[in-house]
Amino acid sequence: MKKVLIATANKGKAKEFESLFAPLGFEVTTLLDYPEMEEVEETGETFKENAILKAEAASNQFKVMAIADDSGLLIDALNGDPGVYSARYAGKEKNDEENIKKVLRNLQGIPAEKRTARFHCTLAVSVPGEKTLTVTGECEGMITTEKLGDGGFGYDPIFWIEDQSCTLAQMTREEKSAISHRGKALEKLKEVLPKIIN
Numbered sequence: 150m151k152k153v154l155i156a157t158a159n160k161g162k163a164k165e166f167e168s169l170f171a172p173l174g175f176e177v178t179t180l181l182d183y184p185e186m187e188e189v190e191e192t193g194e195t196f197k198e199n200a201i202l203k204a205e206a207a208s209n210q211f212k213v214m215a216i217a218d219d220s221g222l223l224i225d226a227l228n229g230d231p232g233v234y235s236a237r238y239a240g241k242e243k244n245d246e247e248n249i250k251k252v253l254r255n256l257q258g259i260p261a262e263k264r265t266a267r268f269h270c271t272l273a274v275s276v277p278g279e280k281t282l283t284v285t286g287e288c289e290g291m292i293t294t295e296k297l298g299d300g301g302f303g304y305d306p307i308f309w310i311e312d313q314s315c316t317l318a319q320m321t322r323e324e325k326s327a328i329s330h331r332g333k334a335l336e337k338l339k340e341v342l343p344k345i346i347n
């Protein structure tokens with residue numbers, strides 16, 4: 150079976166990539182399969198810089214094609230926060246529960262129509278000896294006032310999708326991937342990398 154290395158240690162992302170690549174005949178390996186590998190410091194100021202950092206570190210180390218995902222939640226009423234710092238919004242230990250609480254606290258009193266937000270995903274593909282390539286995807290939604298649903302990961306329980314009238318955490322993995330920032334970025338990747346992905 151063909152293998153693809155996804156340079157992430159995030160369990161939620163890993164599950165989504167497994168489902169996305171399975172129909173293409175790929176076995177997904179992630180950094181969760183290499184717990185001894187040190188985490189790459191995300192020193193970039195943009196999703197693109199961080200995605201490239203993560204992809205190149207993994208492809209250099211393992212000498213294989215690696216795909217990294219840098220993503221986050223941008224909330225209009227918070228001037229785009231938590232943005233690139235989404236994972237560590239409530240502290241460096243990366244706690245989804247605390248991050249959600251902080252968002253809801255900072256949006257207290259903000260009316261529904263002003264709770265617009267989007268998820269962003271940049272994927273970087275690094276092949277040893279070749280120039281790293283990036284694609285992006287976004288998903289528009291609204292921030293709820295309480296958690297709804299227990300699927301997905303990260304900020305999914307407070308991210309409301311108007312068209313489906315539910316949060317991302319109330320969807321199946323397939324439903325989420327069909328509309329998500331990650332799913333859209335991967336669709337673009339399939340177009341630019343047909344030889345590798347198909």
Ligand SMILES: O=c1nc[nH]c2c1ncn2[C@H]1C[C@H](O)[C@@H](COP(=O)(O)OP(=O)(O)OP(=O)(O)O)O1
Nearest residue numbers: 157158159218219220221222235236302303304305
């Ligand atoms: O579909 C999503 N549904 C909900 N939340 C999401 C999603 N996509 C990204 N997010 C949030 C989670 C985390 O707070 C941040 C990503 O941070 P980000 O640095 O890219 O990932 P990470 O540090 O968890 O794992 P890694 O760098 O090993 O891939 O945005």
Ligand SMILES: [Mg+2]
Nearest residue numbers: 159191219236
């Ligand atoms: Mg990270």
